[in-house]
Amino acid sequence: MTIRLAIVGLGKIARDQHLGAIAASAGIELVAVASRNAALDGIASFNDIDELLASNMEVDAVSLCTPPQGRFAQARAALLAGKHVMLEKPPGATLAEVYALEALAKARNVTLFATWHSREAAAVEPARALLAGRTIRSVAVEWKEDVRHWHPGQAWIWESGGLGVFDPGINALSIVTRILPEAFHLVRSDLFFPENRAAPIAATLSFKTGSGVPVEAEFDWRQTGLQTWDIRIETSEGPVVLTHGGSRLTVDGEPRIVEEDQEYRNLYRHFVSLVGDSRIDADFTPLVHVADAFMLGRRTAVEAFED
Known part of the structure; x- marks a missing residue:
C-alpha cells in the first residue's frame, strides 16, 4: 500500500529537502499540502491542517514542517484524526508537549516519528x-x-x-x-x-x-x-x-x-517502515540537552x- 501523505508547512525546509525526498521514495506519495502562504501545482492545497482534516481528502499521514511554536496543536489534531505523523526537527517547542504527543500516538495506535536528519x-x-x-x-x-x-x-x-x-x-x-x-x-x-x-x-x-x-x-x-x-x-x-x-x-x-547527502530519503524510507506497523520512533534526548x-x-x- 502506498502511503498518502500531506505536508503541513511549505517553507524552505520542505522545498529544499522534503519534496525531493518524497518524490524519490518508494511506498509514499504526496497528495496534499496545507500552508498559509504557498501551494503546489497539481497537488490539493489547504490553508491549514484543520481545513485539510475537515475535507474529504483521503490522507494516511502528515509530515509537519512548520516552526516548532504552535506545532503541538497541529500534531495533536492529526493524531486524534488517526493520521501517522512525522515531525521535522526540533520535534516541538517544549519537552512536555512532545512527551504528550508520544503518549497520544501510543493511545491511538498510530506512528509518531520524531526525525533527526x-x-x-x-x-x-x-x-x-x-x-x-x-x-x-x-x-x-x-x-x-x-x-x-x-x-x-x-x-x-x-x-x-x-x-x-x-x-x-x-x-x-x-x-x-x-x-x-x-x-x-x-x-x-x-x-x-x-x-x-x-x-x-x-x-x-x-x-x-x-x-x-x-x-x-x-x-x-x-x-x-x-x-x-x-x-x-x-x-x-x-x-x-x-x-x-x-x-x-x-x-x-x-x-x-x-x-x-541522502539524509531525508533515509528518513522517509524509515517512515514508510514505521507506518507499516504503526510503530513509534521518538527519541527526544537531543531536545532534552537543549532544554x-x-x-x-x-x-x-x-x-x-x-x-
Missing part, C-alpha cells in the same frame, strides 16, 4: 559501531554556520521556542547522542543573545559522561565563508573525526567515508542582529 548522515552509524570498541578520552563539537544563508528572513527562529543557534546545534547533539556509547549531561552553558533577539546566536556548552569524559560544544551562527560541522573524538586507539555534518569519517588520520542548556545557561548580551 543528521543521524542519517553516512558516517554516523559507522562511527557508532567503531566507538563501541574504543576508549573515549574527549569529544569536541564545532558547529558554526551563517544564519543569513541558511535561514534568511525566518523571524520565528529568533522568537521564544525557535531555539536560535540550537536549531543547527541540535543536529550536532542528535549525532553525538547517537554515536557515544555512554550518556552525558550538561555541566555548564554560556549563551550569547543579540540584544534585540529572544534566542541565542551562539552557545558554549560543557558536558560530562557518567564516567567523567568531557564533551565540549561550540555553536555559532555568525560564521561566514566556509561552514563548519565537525565532531572530533579522541580515543586511546587514535582520533575519530566526523566532518561535513556527519557525511565524512576519518579514522586515525585515514579517510573512511565520503558520501553525498538543559537554557536551564543552566548564563546569558551574555552581544551586538544586535539584523537580517
Whole structure:
C-alpha cells in the first residue's frame, strides 16, 4: 500500500529537502499540502491542517514542517484524526508537549516519528559501531554556520521556542547522542543573545559522561565563508573525526567515508517502515540537552542582529 501523505508547512525546509525526498521514495506519495502562504501545482492545497482534516481528502499521514511554536496543536489534531505523523526537527517547542504527543500516538495506535536528519548522515552509524570498541578520552563539537544563508528572513527562529543557534546545534547533539556509547549531561552553558533577539546566536556548552569524559560544544551562527560541522573524538586507539555534518569519517588520520547527502530519503524510507506497523520512533534526548542548556545557561548580551 502506498502511503498518502500531506505536508503541513511549505517553507524552505520542505522545498529544499522534503519534496525531493518524497518524490524519490518508494511506498509514499504526496497528495496534499496545507500552508498559509504557498501551494503546489497539481497537488490539493489547504490553508491549514484543520481545513485539510475537515475535507474529504483521503490522507494516511502528515509530515509537519512548520516552526516548532504552535506545532503541538497541529500534531495533536492529526493524531486524534488517526493520521501517522512525522515531525521535522526540533520535534516541538517544549519537552512536555512532545512527551504528550508520544503518549497520544501510543493511545491511538498510530506512528509518531520524531526525525533527526543528521543521524542519517553516512558516517554516523559507522562511527557508532567503531566507538563501541574504543576508549573515549574527549569529544569536541564545532558547529558554526551563517544564519543569513541558511535561514534568511525566518523571524520565528529568533522568537521564544525557535531555539536560535540550537536549531543547527541540535543536529550536532542528535549525532553525538547517537554515536557515544555512554550518556552525558550538561555541566555548564554560556549563551550569547543579540540584544534585540529572544534566542541565542551562539552557545558554549560543557558536558560530562557518567564516567567523567568531557564533551565540549561550540555553536555559532555568525560564521561566514566556509561552514563548519565537525565532531572530533579522541580515543586511546587514535582520533575519530566526523566532518561535513556527519557525511565524512576519518579514522586515525585515514579517510573512511565520503558520501553525498541522502539524509531525508533515509528518513522517509524509515517512515514508510514505521507506518507499516504503526510503530513509534521518538527519541527526544537531543531536545532534552537543549532544554538543559537554557536551564543552566548564563546569558551574555552581544551586538544586535539584523537580517
